[in-house]
Amino acid sequence: MANADSASGNAGGGGDSRRDFLLWTTSAVGVVGAGLALWPLIDSMNPAKDTLALASIEVDLSPIKEPGQAMTVTWRGKPVFIRHRTEEEIEQARSVDVQNLPDPQSDEERVEKPEWLVMIGICTHLGCIPLGQKQGQPTGDYNGWFCPCHGSHYDEAGRIRKGPAPANLPVPPYAFVDDTTIKIG
Amino acid sequence: MSAAHQKQWNNRFVQWVDDRLPVFTILQNDAAEYPTPKNLNYWWNFGSLAGIVLVIMILTGIFLAMYYTPHASMAFERTERIMRDVNYGWLIRYIHMNGATMFFITVYLHLFRGLWYGSYKQPRELLWIIGVIIILAMMATAFMGYVLPWGQMSYWGAKVITMLFSAVPLVGDSIVQWLWGGFNVANPTLNRFFSLHYLLPFVIVALVLVHIVALHTVKSNNPTGVEPQKKEDTIPFHPYYTIKDLWGLGLFLIFFAFFVFFAPNYFGEAINYKPADTMSTPAHIVPEWYFLPFYAILRAIPNKLGGVVAMFLSILILIVIPWLDRSKVRSCKYRPVWKWFVVLFVIDCFILGWVGANPAEAPYTTIGQIGTAYYFGFFIILMPLVGKLEKPKPLPESISAAVDKK
Numbered sequence: 295m296a297n298a299d300s301a302s303g304n305a306g307g308g309g310d311s312r313r314d315f316l317l318w319t320t321s322a323v324g325v326v327g328a329g330l331a332l333w334p335l336i337d338s339m340n341p342a343k344d345t346l347a348l349a350s351i352e353v354d355l356s357p358i359k360e361p362g363q364a365m366t367v368t369w370r371g372k373p374v375f376i377r378h379r380t381e382e383e384i385e386q387a388r389s390v391d392v393q394n395l396p397d398p399q400s401d402e403e404r405v406e407k408p409e410w411l412v413m414i415g416i417c418t419h420l421g422c423i424p425l426g427q428k429q430g431q432p433t434g435d436y437n438g439w440f441c442p443c444h445g446s447h448y449d450e451a452g453r454i455r456k457g458p459a460p461a462n463l464p465v466p467p468y469a470f471v472d473d474t475t476i477k478i479g
Numbered sequence: 480m481s482a483a484h485q486k487q488w489n490n491r492f493v494q495w496v497d498d499r500l501p502v503f504t505i506l507q508n509d510a511a512e513y514p515t516p517k518n519l520n521y522w523w524n525f526g527s528l529a530g531i532v533l534v535i536m537i538l539t540g541i542f543l544a545m546y547y548t549p550h551a552s553m554a555f556e557r558t559e560r561i562m563r564d565v566n567y568g569w570l571i572r573y574i575h576m577n578g579a580t581m582f583f584i585t586v587y588l589h590l591f592r593g594l595w596y597g598s599y600k601q602p603r604e605l606l607w608i609i610g611v612i613i614i615l616a617m618m619a620t621a622f623m624g625y626v627l628p629w630g631q632m633s634y635w636g637a638k639v640i641t642m643l644f645s646a647v648p649l650v651g652d653s654i655v656q657w658l659w660g661g662f663n664v665a666n667p668t669l670n671r672f673f674s675l676h677y678l679l680p681f682v683i684v685a686l687v688l689v690h691i692v693a694l695h696t697v698k699s700n701n702p703t704g705v706e707p708q709k710k711e712d713t714i715p716f717h718p719y720y721t722i723k724d725l726w727g728l729g730l731f732l733i734f735f736a737f738f739v740f741f742a743p744n745y746f747g748e749a750i751n752y753k754p755a756d757t758m759s760t761p762a763h764i765v766p767e768w769y770f771l772p773f774y775a776i777l778r779a780i781p782n783k784l785g786g787v788v789a790m791f792l793s794i795l796i797l798i799v800i801p802w803l804d805r806s807k808v809r810s811c812k813y814r815p816v817w818k819w820f821v822v823l824f825v826i827d828c829f830i831l832g833w834v835g836a837n838p839a840e841a842p843y844t845t846i847g848q849i850g851t852a853y854y855f856g857f858f859i860i861l862m863p864l865v866g867k868l869e870k871p872k873p874l875p876e877s878i879s880a881a882v883d884k885k
Contacts, residue, residue: 336657339658339671340656340660341659341662341667342660342661342667345660345661345662366758368758371661371663372662372663373758419783420638420639420642421639421642422635422638422639422760422764423758423759442762442764442838443639445838445839445840458781458782459783460784
């Protein structure tokens with residue numbers, strides 16, 4: 295690409311550097327432009343507006359008659375575990391040393407009312423649904439939930455205790471509408 | 480593939496076309512006269528076999544797509560309809576299903592051939608790297624194809640694999656939502672997987688063409704690992720290797736047909752004939768056999784991000800082996816120490832596969848960790864070290880010299 299006018303020198307507005315400048319700026323504009331044009335395509339893959347329109351749901355807790363029972367409802371296409379905990383379970387969950395947990399969180403931070411545990415039933419490792427909701431299912435080494443996919447153990451408060459999962463089962467935003475109804479979302 | 484030395488053709492029509500589009504010259508140079516080492520053994524059959532399986536997959540896939548519907552509420556039934564009501568639908572689907580297995584068998588054997596005979600070494604580095612990219616594209620394609628029937632294992636496989644990306648610090652969850660197009664694996668996910676599953680095979684075809692251009696630039700390696708020096712070291716591709724490839728193809732198709740007709744679900748999971756249930760994870764999630772070793776590596780590391788990184792690295796590391804291997808000798812035939820480590824590596828891959836098929840508990844986790852340690856140690860420590868320390872056997876002067884000795 296040696297040009298005849300490059301003899302005029304490279305400093306300042308000389309031939310090569312001026313051409314280089316034009317080449318680089320043109321390329322830069324092209325790259326930025328192509329990147330901007332690509333954005334609508336990339337963003338189109340994000341959740342659509344109707345998917346985002348987050349319907350909150352109200353859950354009637356009255357089917358759960360006594361402590362120790364649990365139910366699973368669907369919210370945003372995800373299972374939500376609702377468990378009416380027994381006194382012993384609450385006591386157990388509150389007696390652990392929070393600082394030594396993999397994801398330190400006290401039981402109080404995870405519930406609105408101590409007897410009702412509400413959380414999203416999706417293992418924080420790779421998204422399987424942990425076992426332990428139904429009677430007879432394994433509850434893991436910490437009397438809570440056990441994920442069969444890769445062996446994560448959750449305790450009575452849905453906190454990760456052992457296994458590859460990095461975090462506790464998340465608690466969705468919810469509030470008690472009355473004593474036997476909660477609104478999730 | 481240059482039109483540099485254009486041939487004069489006897490047929491005037493052929494000549495007329497060739498002057499305007501050198502297809503006949505290219506075929507003559509790259510498919511007929513193409514000089515090929517005369518000592519290639521049957522390990523050199525698997526490249527062309529893999530190419531033929533790719534064609535079979537695209538062909539059967541096009542016809543399956545004529546009846547399939549990528550909608551979460553219809554995909555499972557439509558797939559079953561192909562199996563029961565569509566004329567020869569069962570055959571086309573079983574060929575496609577088992578074709579995925581055949582594709583990975585041929586490609587893994589092809590990869591092993593490259594590893595054993597040092598085909599990745601200078602000057603074939605790029606040829607090798609393009610091959611690794613093809614395998615990555617194949618894995619993505621196979622994974623998304625497995626999701627399409629929308630059975631239990633389809634659904635939960637999709638969930639677990641997409642959730643791998645949630646391990647990325649800070650933006651992980653956003654990436655996963657972007658991949659899903661929602662808050663869970665659902666209809667938008669199925670739609671896009673179908674779209675990409677149809678696209679990627681054609682990307683693979685393009686990559687295969689690039690692979691062949693690179694191959695025909697640097698030419699084939701051979702069992703001695705010694706480059707051809709004189710004319711007697713090579714023979715024309717046609718008819719010698721066209722007929723050898725065809726003979727291998729005949730044997731391979733018998734093997735393929737056996738599974739299609741007599742054990743079509745041998746490589747599958749029975750639970751995938753149960754429709755996807757978003758509320759219940761199967762007790763035991765396993766990927767298809769060709770992902771098992773990598774799945775074992777994922778589970779061997781008791782940290783989410785670490786496991787995901789190790790799994791991706793286990794394939795990406797293949798890209799840098801042309802520079803990790805310090806030995807000047809290509810073929811394991813002349814590497815008395817290294818070849819045993821390669822044998823052990825193959826055994827290790829089978830062990831990891833076996834671990835991947837079993838639940839994540841003792842003793843499998845420990846075995847998986849030892850297997851993972853050897854997998855990476857093989858490339859990172861042994862490859863440079865053995866290459867430096869090993870005393871290779873004397874190389875033959877030429878291919879002809881090696882062949883005549885026998």
